[in-house]
Amino acid sequence: MAERVELVLPAVDRPDATTPTPLGRLTVPGQAIPEKTVSVDPDEIARLRDAARAVAARAHAPYSRFHVGAALIMADDPQRRVIAGANVENASYGGTICAERTALTQAASLGFRKLELLVVSCVATLEAAVADRSPCGICRQVIHEFGSREPETLVIVDGGGEGALGDVFDLERLLPYGFSLGQG
Structure with a gap:
């Protein structure tokens, strides 16, 4: 069993870019995210990655043939069970649900509301x-809705390849301007 490791999520510091026009200025919002250190358990990430890969094989993707799996642990689940979901497509397209949302709706159905780790x-x-x-826009927003600052929600995107566990995102890096109804 591997020990927890510290990851440094680098700072992002991009100033606003403003351009005047005859009708008023246009601003491209910058972003300032401080550097932060998070602690992860590589064994737990590998376990979730393996579960996500396994459930992806059971995805219902007859139209896109794009099989996706997601596996997560909710911070408010005292059993820390792995909850997995696959994408399920539908001919109406609007009825399609991504793997990330399938896993999160299962977790919510069990009464959990605080996402800790998603692969x-x-x-x-x-x-x-x-x-x-990486997750689509709708999934990023749903992840944001269940996200947590304590413990910090992390999303790992399977990187495949020899020796790779994945790419790591916190909520700010995954969806910088997530909608929250003013709830912070």
Whole structure:
């Protein structure tokens, strides 16, 4: 069993970019996220990665053939059980649900509301750029809704490849301007 390791999530510091126009200025909001250190258990990440890969094989993806699995642990689950979900497509497209939301709705159905760790695996794109294997916009917002600052919610995107566990995101790096109804 591996010991917990400390990860440093680097600071992001981009100033606003403002351009004047004859009708008023246009601003591209910058972003300032401080550096932070988080503690992770590589064994737990590997266990969730393996569960996400396994459930991805059972995805119902007859249209896209893009099989995705997600596995998570909720901070408010005293048993710390692994809850997994696969994407389930539907011919109406609007009825499709992604793996991340499948796992989170199962967790919510069990009464849990505080996401601690989520691992996503897109088995067909493990070697691709992170943009081709990371959560979609709707999933990012749902993750944000269940996210937590204590303990810090982390999302790991399976990186595949020899010796890789994945790419790590906290809530601010996953969805910088997540909608929250003013609840912080």
